[in-house]
Every structure is written in structure tokens, then in C-alpha cells.
Amino acid sequence: MLLNRPVAWIRYSVKANDQLDPLALTHESSAFRLVVGAGEARFEFREPPYSWEEAQRRVLEFLSSFEADLLLQTGPIRREFNVSGAGFVGGGVLGPMATLKVKVGGPLAEANTRRQFPWRFHRFEGDALITALVQRYEDFRRNRDRLLSTAFFVLTALESVFGGRSALRSQLAVERRVINHFAEFVSEFGSLGTARKIRAKYKGQDLTSAQAYWLECTLRQLLLRAGQYRSGNLPTSSLSMSQLPPL
Numbered sequence: 209m210l211l212n213r214p215v216a217w218i219r220y221s222v223k224a225n226d227q228l229d230p231l232a233l234t235h236e237s238s239a240f241r242l243v244v245g246a247g248e249a250r251f252e253f254r255e256p257p258y259s260w261e262e263a264q265r266r267v268l269e270f271l272s273s274f275e276a277d278l279l280l281q282t283g284p285i286r287r288e289f290n291v292s293g294a295g296f297v298g299g300g301v302l303g304p305m306a307t308l309k310v311k312v313g314g315p316l317a318e319a320n321t322r323r324q325f326p327w328r329f330h331r332f333e334g335d336a337l338i339t340a341l342v343q344r345y346e347d348f349r350r351n352r353d354r355l356l357s358t359a360f361f362v363l364t365a366l367e368s369v370f371g372g373r374s375a376l377r378s379q380l381a382v383e384r385r386v387i388n389h390f391a392e393f394v395s396e397f398g399s400l401g402t403a404r405k406i407r408a409k410y411k412g413q414d415l416t417s418a419q420a421y422w423l424e425c426t427l428r429q430l431l432l433r434a435g436q437y438r439s440g441n442l443p444t445s446s447l448s449m450s451q452l453p454p455l
Contacts, residue, residue: 214256214297215263220249220289229287237326256297272349274342275330284453286421332435359427360394380433381443393423422453
């Protein structure tokens, strides 16, 4: 059966607001070569996964990782990736099929894991704090946690480590408006099902899609800057509202 044969490549459409996205880039890793352009993303595997299901597992885990978001989620709105085809070792091509929603698990030797799943080992893996915070971020991206809870935890963790909000803002070179909006969103927004907590200024409303995407992008930038700072690579420019998606 074709679906149980090793997969040479898998292709996704790339859209934003239901329109093909103009993003163009090439990314090389030990697991695959990724070519994005003309509204498509093609993953060419260096070691073909043994089945269609396993190929999707690997790509979907990559697409919900911190490193992938830094690479691919750079536009004013979220880019959506939907599987549109695949090619198999020895011949055979499939058109669009349903995307799996799966988790990846199972013990593997570290060297083998690093080769096949390099996105699991992000650029700050030597820092226990940033590693823990990136894990919280990826839990949110894989629907294991809520955005508001994740963002609030990261903000308070960083404030604790850096000595308060003002020190955090200064050391990570983040403009006051950015931090203020971030803190307002995580403290005062959310429905009864999504809010982190209810307090005096509780608005009783969820974030809009634009606010949620802004919060996610800002969260990612805070993690990146915190990791850079703690590894001795100080941010060279301030993070301002103009560098983030519009609200």
C-alpha cells in the first residue's frame, strides 16, 4: 500500500487570510531541506520516514516548534500550512489528504534524535530557564496549554529573574508600550473559559484574533531576547510596536 511506503517529500500550501502567501526561503537541517515559495512549502527528507503518517508527524511537530515559528511566522498574520501532496521512495505521488493531529513520542538515542528531529534542540537548550519557557511555549502551540496562561507564566518568570518589569524592559531593550500591552492582555483579558484569573479590571472578553497573534509574536520575541541576553548576545535594537503585527 502506497501510504506505508517511505516518503521522499511532503508538500504544504502556505496561506494567510486564505490567500497564497509570498514567503520565499530555503532552510537546511539534518532532517530535511525545506523550500518555501509561490504559496507552497516542500519538505525533502534526508532520511525518508517509513510511512505517510510518520512523515506528517515529523512535519507537524516541526511546524509547532519555537524554532519553526521564528523562521516561518514572520508576517502580520499567522501563516497556515495545509498538506497538499507527497512523493514516495521508488515512485508514486499523492494529492491533498487530511492532516493528522498527532503527538510524537518514543525513546531514541540522542544522536539519532538530533539528526531526525533537530527542532527539538533549540538554540538556547543549554539554559535551563529558557528551555523550560520554550517548552511552555511549545505546549501552547500543540494545544496543551492556553495562550494567556503561557504568556503570563513567561512574563512573571522573566520579571522574577531580571529583577522586575522595568529591569526586564531595560535589559531586553523592549519599549514600554510593548510590555504594557503584553501585561494588560495577560492580566485583564480572557473569557471565563480562557482567562488566567479574574481581578478588578477583568474585561470579561477574549482577545481578538489580531490581539492573540500579537501576543504570541511578542511572547516569542521576549523568549528570543531573554535567551540572547543570558547567552551574552545583547539585543542590538529595541523591540517596538512597529516591529510587531498590527493591533
